[in-house]
Amino acid sequence: xxxxxxxxxxxxxxxxxxxxxxxxxxxxxxxxxxxxxxxxxxxxxxxxxxxxxxxxxxxxxxxxxxxxxxxxxxxxxxxxxxxxxxxxxxxxxxxxxxxxxxxxxxxxxxxxxxxxxxxxxxxxxxxxxxxxxxxxxxxxxxxxxxxxxxxxxxxxxxxxxxxxxxxxxxxxxxxxxxxxxxxxxxxxxxxxxxxxxxxxxxxxxxxxxxxxxxxxxxxxxxxxxxxxxxxxxxxxxxxxxxxxxxxxxxxxxxxxxxxxxxxxxxxxx
Numbered sequence: 001x002x003x004x005x006x007x008x009x010x011x012x013x014x015x016x017x018x019x020x021x022x023x024x025x026x027x028x029x030x031x032x033x034x035x036x037x038x039x040x041x042x043x044x045x046x047x048x049x050x051x052x053x054x055x056x057x058x059x060x061x062x063x064x065x066x067x068x069x070x071x072x073x074x075x076x077x078x079x080x081x082x083x084x085x086x087x088x089x090x091x092x093x094x095x096x097x098x099x100x101x102x103x104x105x106x107x108x109x110x111x112x113x114x115x116x117x118x119x120x121x122x123x124x125x126x127x128x129x130x131x132x133x134x135x136x137x138x139x140x141x142x143x144x145x146x147x148x149x150x151x152x153x154x155x156x157x158x159x160x161x162x163x164x165x166x167x168x169x170x171x172x173x174x175x176x177x178x179x180x181x182x183x184x185x186x187x188x189x190x191x192x193x194x195x196x197x198x199x200x201x202x203x204x205x206x207x208x209x210x211x212x213x214x215x216x217x218x219x220x221x222x223x224x225x226x227x228x229x230x231x232x233x234x235x236x237x238x239x240x241x242x243x244x245x246x247x248x249x250x251x252x253x254x255x256x257x258x259x260x261x262x263x264x265x266x267x268x269x
Contacts, residue, residue: 009072010097012082017269019081029055030080033067033120034267035260036195040124041076042263045206047125049074051187052104054121055195056112057085064088066112068105070098079269088113103162110168111175111191118191120198128209129188138182139208141227142215146208147235148242149201154178158185179243180205196249199256200242 019027033055040046040053054068067083069075085094090105104123111121132139138155141147156174159167175181180201181189188205192198215224227235242248260267 009070012070012073012077012079013266013269015079015081015097017081019268023058026057027080029057030067030083031268032195033083034078034080035257036120036122036199037069037075037078038260038264038267039199039256040122040202041074042260043203043206045124045126045202046075050101050103051124052101052108053123053195053198054104054108054112056119060093064112065093066108068100068108070096071101072098076264079267081269106162106165106168107171107189110171111189113168114172114175115191117193119193120195121189121191122198122202123183123187123189124202124206125187126206126209128213129182129206130186131213132209133182133184133186133188140212140224141229141232142224143208143211144235145204145211147227147232148239149180149204149208149236150232151236152178152201153180153182153205156181156183158183192243193245194249196253196256197243197245200248200252 018030022030033053036053049069049072052068054066057065057067059065065085065087067085069078070082070084073082082098084092084096084098084100086092086100086105088109090100090102090109092100107123108121111118139146139150139153141150154175156171159170179191183189188202188209190198190201190205192201242251
């Protein structure tokens with residue numbers, strides 16, 4: 001969508017609600033995704049409007065479609081009705097006053113097109129995640145946080161702002177079957193069957209990165225203890241159930257929704 005100078009972006013709370021105008025399944029996914037945006041804002045995992053979270057929708061007329069954030073709407077004000085439905089070619093498939101960021105489309109369409117299990121994809125630019133992404137050794141097995149996800153982390157080299165659609169094939173190749181991706185010099189990404197699982201993976205990855213940077217800030221490599229590969233595998237196996245659909249999501253999501261309703265209601269508009 002071409003955007004001319006002087007464009008205006010409407011307040012997401014002032015647009016008409018789509019409740020009752022889309023299927024019950026789509027509306028629930030819209031609410032879950034809007035809530036995920038606000039939860040990321042609550043945890044300070046935002047970069048103004050410059051990162052994205054997406055959700056796969058049920059196919060319509062044999063066409064894959066997913067929801068992504070409109071450009072210009074902050075994470076902490078995201079609503080279910082403001083989210084934009086697009087196809088894998090980046091075409092907007094609904095009436096909306098908004099437009100989308102093409103960089104978000106490039107990354108998220110790549111993952112959704114290649115991974116049937118990618119119900120939700122979260123991509124963020126946090127200082128701690130980026131700080132780890134620039135380290136040649138990447139994530140280290142310094143903490144329980146890191147060992148819970150270490151075996152499931154892949155890496156993708158930096159290619160500039162993600163506007164080149166040809167990068168999608170390389171991103172898909174690098175991610176493979178892993179569920180967490182560190183984009184070198186850029187940020188982090190997680191995949192989940194639903195918003196809750198993707199969020200939980202990002203929670204552990206972000207805390208792994210944060211604790212790594214904090215540990216490194218007070219001691220050189222010779223003063224830090226990294227656990228063995230064997231111990232890393234053991235902790236990953238012990239933690240696997242937390243990321244299984246029907247367990248981890250049921251364990252954390254209801255409480256997160258209650259907290260969100262107390263602190264920042266309105267995502268379900």
